[in-house]
Amino acid sequence: MGRSRRGRGAARDRAIQGTNDSSVVSKCSTAALGYTQDGFLQYFVTTRCRRAPLIHRGYYVRAQAVDHCVREFLLRTQGHPRRQILSFGAGFDSLYFRLKDVGLLSHTVVYEVDFPSVASRKAALIKGTKDLATFVGGGGGRESGAMSFAGEDYKLLGVDLSELPKLEQALTEAGLDPEVPTMLLAEVVLTYMEISRSDALIQWAAQHFSCAQFVLYEQIHPEDPFGFIMQQHFSRLNSVLHALAQYPNCEAQRRRFLQRGWTECSVIDMNEFYVGFIPEDERQRVQALEPFDEYEEWHLKCSHYFILAASKGRELAWTPLFSKMPAFSADDPLRIAGSISASVCTIHSENVGLRRYGHHSVLIKPCVVLTTGGFGEQDGRHCRLRDLHVLIRNEDKWRAGSIRMEKPGNTWSGRLFHTVMCVSKSHALVVGGRTSPTNAGLGMLWLKFAESMTASDPDCAVVELVSPQPAEDVASSRWRHTTTEVTCQGQKYLLIYGGRSAMQPVLGDWYFLHLEEFFYRKIPTGGPVPEGRHSHSACSWNGGALIAGGLGTAEQLLNSVLFLRPTRSGFEWQRVETHPSLIPRYSHTAHVHDGKLLLVGGVWLHSASVPGVTVIELMTGFTLEYQIDTVSLEWPLMLHNHSSVFLLDKKELLVIGGGGNCFSFGTHFNRHPIYLDLCNILTSQ
Numbered sequence: 212m213g214r215s216r217r218g219r220g221a222a223r224d225r226a227i228q229g230t231n232d233s234s235v236v237s238k239c240s241t242a243a244l245g246y247t248q249d250g251f252l253q254y255f256v257t258t259r260c261r262r263a264p265l266i267h268r269g270y271y272v273r274a275q276a277v278d279h280c281v282r283e284f285l286l287r288t289q290g291h292p293r294r295q296i297l298s299f300g301a302g303f304d305s306l307y308f309r310l311k312d313v314g315l316l317s318h319t320v321v322y323e324v325d326f327p328s329v330a331s332r333k334a335a336l337i338k339g340t341k342d343l344a345t346f347v348g349g350g351g352g353r354e355s356g357a358m359s360f361a362g363e364d365y366k367l368l369g370v371d372l373s374e375l376p377k378l379e380q381a382l383t384e385a386g387l388d389p390e391v392p393t394m395l396l397a398e399v400v401l402t403y404m405e406i407s408r409s410d411a412l413i414q415w416a417a418q419h420f421s422c423a424q425f426v427l428y429e430q431i432h433p434e435d436p437f438g439f440i441m442q443q444h445f446s447r448l449n450s451v452l453h454a455l456a457q458y459p460n461c462e463a464q465r466r467r468f469l470q471r472g473w474t475e476c477s478v479i480d481m482n483e484f485y486v487g488f489i490p491e492d493e494r495q496r497v498q499a500l501e502p503f504d505e506y507e508e509w510h511l512k513c514s515h516y517f518i519l520a521a522s523k524g525r526e527l528a529w530t531p532l533f534s535k536m537p538a539f540s541a542d543d544p545l546r547i548a549g550s551i552s553a554s555v556c557t558i559h560s561e562n563v564g565l566r567r568y569g570h571h572s573v574l575i576k577p578c579v580v581l582t583t584g585g586f587g588e589q590d591g592r593h594c595r596l597r598d599l600h601v602l603i604r605n606e607d608k609w610r611a612g613s614i615r616m617e618k619p620g621n622t623w624s625g626r627l628f629h630t631v632m633c634v635s636k637s638h639a640l641v642v643g644g645r646t647s648p649t650n651a652g653l654g655m656l657w658l659k660f661a662e663s664m665t666a667s668d669p670d671c672a673v674v675e676l677v678s679p680q681p682a683e684d685v686a687s688s689r690w691r692h693t694t695t696e697v698t699c700q701g702q703k704y705l706l707i708y709g710g711r712s713a714m715q716p717v718l719g720d721w722y723f724l725h726l727e728e729f730f731y732r733k734i735p736t737g738g739p740v741p742e743g744r745h746s747h748s749a750c751s752w753n754g755g756a757l758i759a760g761g762l763g764t765a766e767q768l769l770n771s772v773l774f775l776r777p778t779r780s781g782f783e784w785q786r787v788e789t790h791p792s793l794i795p796r797y798s799h800t801a802h803v804h805d806g807k808l809l810l811v812g813g814v815w816l817h818s819a820s821v822p823g824v825t826v827i828e829l830m831t832g833f834t835l836e837y838q839i840d841t842v843s844l845e846w847p848l849m850l851h852n853h854s855s856v857f858l859l860d861k862k863e864l865l866v867i868g869g870g871g872n873c874f875s876f877g878t879h880f881n882r883h884p885i886y887l888d889l890c891n892i893l894t895s896q
Contacts, residue, residue: 231302231329237262237270237875238305245500246271251312254340255303255333265505266875269512271497273428276484276518277398280426281306283531285315288392294319295393297382299372299412300400301325303333307365308346320364322387324378327359327369334360334367357381372400373408375415389420392526398428402454409454410471417472422524425473430515431460431480435821436847437511437873444876460819461517473521477530481513482816484532491765498716498766502648504628504691505872506746506762507798507814507851512874514818546791548835551824551892554843556865556884558609564589564600565611566880567868568852569627575639575660578604580856581614582867583658584626584644593878595625595646599658599674602865602884614674623676626653628690632705634726636660642707645690651713652688654680681730686722688712693749695756696726699734699777703727706756706775711745717764719743738784741773748801748810752829755782757808760796768795768816772808772827789827789834796822798851802864804893806830809857811864811887812850822850826892837892846882853881862890 235255240262242249247270253259262270281296288294298306301323310316323330337343337360347362357377360367366385370378387393395416401409416425432438433455445452458464461478468476479487485494503509520530570585580602587596599614629644639658645651659675680687692710696703705724712718719742723734747761747769754777761769772787799813799822810825823839841848853869864887870879 231325233875234270235303236260237266238274241267241270241274246497247274249305249309251305251308251343252303254343255305255336263505263872264501264503265508265512265872267501268497268503268509269874272481272485272489272513273398273516275489276481277306277396277426277428279484279488280424280518280520280531281310281394281396282315284392284394284424284527285310285319287527287529291392292318293388293391295322295387295391296320297322297324297387297393297395299324299395299397300403301396302329303336304398306396308343311346311364316364320366320386322366322368322382322385324368324370324372324382326371327357330359330367330369337367356384358385361385372412373404375408375411378412379415379419390422392524393420393423395420395423395425397426399430401427402429402452403450404453406453406457410467413468413473414471417468417523420523422526424520424522424527424530425468427464427517427519427521429464429517429519430455431458431464431517432515432818433459435818436849436879437515439847440873440879441515441876444873461519464517464519468519468521472523474523475528475530476519476521477532478517478519479532480818481516481518482510482818484518485513486767487533494765504645504648504711506766508871508873510768510814510816511818511871514816546836547838548826549892550838550840552840552843552888553848553866553885554888556609556886558602558611558884564596564598564613565867565884566870566882567596568870568880570596570854570868571629571631572854572856572865572867573631573633573639574856575633576636580604580865580867581631581639581658582854583631583641584629585868586627587868587880595627597623597625602867623656624653626690629653630692630694631658632694632696634696634703634705640694640705640726642694642705643687643689643692643710648711649713651690651711654678654684655687681724683731685731686720686724689718691745692718693747693758695749696751697723697756697775697777697782698754699723699781704732704734706749708749708756708758709744709747709761717743717745717762719764735781736775736784737778737781739786741771741784742769744769746797748799750801750803750808752803752808753777757787757801757803757829759801759808759810760793760799760813762797768797768814770795787827787829787832789832791834793825793827793834794822794836800853800855802855802857803829804857804859807893809864809889811855811866812853812869814851824887824889824892835892839887844885847879848881848885849879855887861886862893863888 239252239256307321347365357368357370359369368381370381465476465478520532567585567587572582575581582600602609626644630642633639641656657677686707689710689712695706697706703726708721710718723732744761748759750757756775758773770793774785775782794815796813796815800811802809806829808827813822824837826835849870854867856865867884869881872878
């Protein structure tokens with residue numbers, strides 16, 4: 212039995228060490244693209260691989276947060292004759308080389324600790340690389356006991372952190388002085404240890420050093436869908452995140468340190484750090500480095516990682532972190548009015564094809580739902596979807612099928628983040644969308660339905676694609692926009708508003724497309740011009756349009772609700788005041804029923820919960836939040852990049868698709884369409 216446990220432990224240790232190899236490749240790719248300035252990482256990778264933009268951003272903000280804390284420590288202690296940095300689980304990190312390169316390590320010794328095999332590999336790389344060996348100096352000497360490499364101001368030790376007595380002995384022999392101001396650093400390290408051992412390490416550090424600061428970067432929020440997928444990922448790698456169950460949020464982590472001897476402790480998630488500590492001009496520089504369009508997973512990733520700084524000792528009675536977020540802190544309680552039950556929509560067909568995101572669904576007939584485009588699963592692979600999908604309801608049963616397109620040619624192209632508006636019993640208009648963030652010139656497309664669309668067999672449905680553009684099409688080369696039907700002087704128009712383009716990260720313009728004569732018309736529009744946005748929602752109401760939420764020009768989440776109100780001469784922008792204030796969100800869907808605006812799902816930075824359904828009384832602005840009860844679902848429900856259709860006769864929402872690329876943890880698609888029962892909230896006063 213003991214041998215079996217040792218075998219499992221060895222396999223776990225190898226898996227944890229493997230995270231170092233993957234991490235350094237990602238860090239090297241991040242530096243190569245210009246996110247960070249690091250000329251040393253290249254020496255620690257054997258094979259380079261360009262990572263996705265989302266990975267680059269994730270490693271960038273991590274590096275910025277850690278560097279901020281380290282530099283603040285060095286600044287505050289610069290008058291001391293000696294200082295120390297102790298990095299736990301350092302792996303192939305280049306912190307020492309970067310700091311020494313810019314002259315910040317005067318009177319400072321850096322100690323790095325990792326598994327013996329990792330430390331030995333790193334020592335060999337340093338000794339075998341002239342540029343690195345010259346930086347360290349001293350030749351490194353011979354390996355002795357736990358010491359893998361020893362320079363004048365750099366000590367590399369191979370010790371298992373979970374073996375605390377051996378760790379303390381090795382550090383003492385290496386010359387670590389408990390009376391010298393010391394920074395302890397652990398980046399995604401302690402969570403791999405059993406909680407009793409990581410807690411013991413935190414407490415030992417508080418007792419061992421008289422003047423110290425502990426910086427921790429780890430994961431939080433295991434309870435929501437993104438957190439569930441994150442845990443699954445690390446479990447598959449045999450690198451279980453032990454700390455999440457007992458310390459699931461920032462406040463729990465703060466108490467953890469205060470209860471183990473640290474006198475000060477501050478914790479913020481990475482969304483708070485990115486907004487509060489990275490200057491706007493630097494954020495703009497980063498945002499311009501490469502095309503990016505994975506905002507949902509970027510914000511979700513940042514809400515599931517935190518940076519913590521704990522300190523003790525009079526000279527370090529401060530922490531370099533504090534929240535600068537104006538409201539809705541990640542761990543604040545959210546006032547919930549009630550819950551809405553979610554249930555699986557059973558579809559009587561093997562050809563479901565609705566595991567996708569970035570698509571669009573629209574009710575084209577009372578019992579017919581058309582879904583177009585998006586990114587999803589097809590023939591066992593992930594790709595942009597070019598098929599058109601139809602759901603047809605007969606009584607309480609849905610049947611599904613793929614629509615045959617007549618002479619599709621190259622006009623469809625598998626769009627993402629487009630819109631579809633049903634403008635008659637036989638026609639729907641597709642506007643915009645993209646295939647990639649650099650290719651959004653997809654234009655408009657008419658979908659002409661055949662009468663067979665209402666047949667009992669959906670697979671016989673046929674759609675004809677026609678692509679007549681307006682004479683001067685100035686509005687359709689965009690994505691993450693909205694299209695809404697509005698009325699001006701008895702004439703119907705399509706309002707095309709906001710979004711993104713290949714040239715502009717955020718659009719704040721709008722156009723009126725006459726639906727019968729198919730031309731753009733300039734219509735006088737008064738009132739304060741709203742800020743540009745994308746990934747917002749739009750609904751027709753009283754001849755005008757309601758615009759809610761979205762992402763603004765600096766990638767900030769918006770909480771405004773705007774009404775484009777019809778007037779005698781045109782339209783006027785008005786703001787709908789909500790009480791309490793709406794929590795900023797985007798990537799949601801929206802519907803209006805009986806004077807109520809319903810915002811469904813989306814992404815917000817209030818990571819203690821995920822958005823459910825928000826109900827806004829449009830006449831009073833009174834706002835209520837409802838959680839979605841997913842107990843009947845057997846998979847995590849991600850309500851962003853989804854589509855939803857309001858079924859008036861049932862007082863239900865049919866939610867189709869949703870999900871996204873969850874950082875490096877894998878791509879998630881909601882397995883089945885679901886129903887959200889709205890009867891109670893639509894009939895309550």
